[in-house]
Amino acid sequence: MKNNKSLLTIFLVVFIDLLGFGIILPLLPYIAEKYSANPFQIGMLTATYSFFQLISAPILGRLSDRYGRKKLLIISQLGSTVGYLILGLSGSLPLLFLSRIIDGITGGNISIAQAYIADVTTKENRARGMGMIGAAFGLGFIFGPAIGGFLSRFSYSAPAYFATAISLLTVLTTIFFLKETVDEKKAIVSPKTKLNITEFKKVLSIYPIGILIVVFFVVNLSSSIQQGNFALWTQKTFNYGPAENGWLFAYIGILAVFVQLKVLPFLTKKYREKTILYVALFFMFVGLTLIPLIPTPNFLYVSLFFLPFGMGLSNPTIQALASENVPKEEYGGTLGFLQSAGSLGRIIGPIIGGIVFEFFGKDNAFYFAGVIILIILIYSKLKLK
16 A cells, blocks of 8 residues: 555544543543533543534644644644543533534544545555545554553543543644645645535435435434443443443454454455445444343443444445545545534434433434444435445
């Protein structure tokens, strides 16, 4: 693959970034419960991050098309650092929400990383390049939750402070090691760089971008229902705490890395990206519906085997398909719209999951997530040709 050094650098940047995120994610329900938050409020806390990410992702993507990937990455990473610091210092539920708002505003930087990958890869290698970002996610979820679970034994502030330090390391890595791929003086300013509702509607009408945005939305909706409720579900079902859930998230991360570094490159050589997407959605359906059916804690590892395969194959495949259908100067903006669709799913997902969990039973949230994945699998088979 061309530009291996650039790919390795952006991989490292995303990994360190997601390590901080992975440290915090499994702990949020327990931190919120400390301030007497109910499942619905915990869902809202998760949704808050995604809501502001939805707004910021296309804006950051468009700005990176015009002013450069590196500059926007540094700004967004500094915002995450501030968000983690406030989380560590927080002594109330409102401050928890403030920390997630700040981190959400700057959390749209994944669209910049994806645009960077699109800059330095060819069409043939793009899915594999996007898979490297997914692998960085996976590694973040291997080490992050394990570190967070360990540090939570001392206090809930300790993981947040550690994430703050990790985020600062990301800033330094970007400053000293990441090369810019956009020349601001020579940048082609596409008319689509202007961000508004009309432009979003136009993007939705473009085949297959509009369909991929819908699929990406549902994939993230379903996965956020699972992620938002999983810690509470294991607590009520098996009396699990942060440490046990940290190991489960680490297990998911190990599988995700394997899928995106080994399985995805192998499959892209033999099958069309659309075929890989259909298989991925089926794996997600199986993984989600198996969770509430398990009889003992050890069977969790069986049900959770399918989810990282589904997510690990679906996300980079969707991103690659989307970037193949737009010109280079629109990579950041288009992938930003895609990330906004994912953020919208992650806004609605935890809220729906929290409502179903609280009022209809802890198992039904996972069944609901599985059903909508099955529906989007059928939809994508009918619409993508």
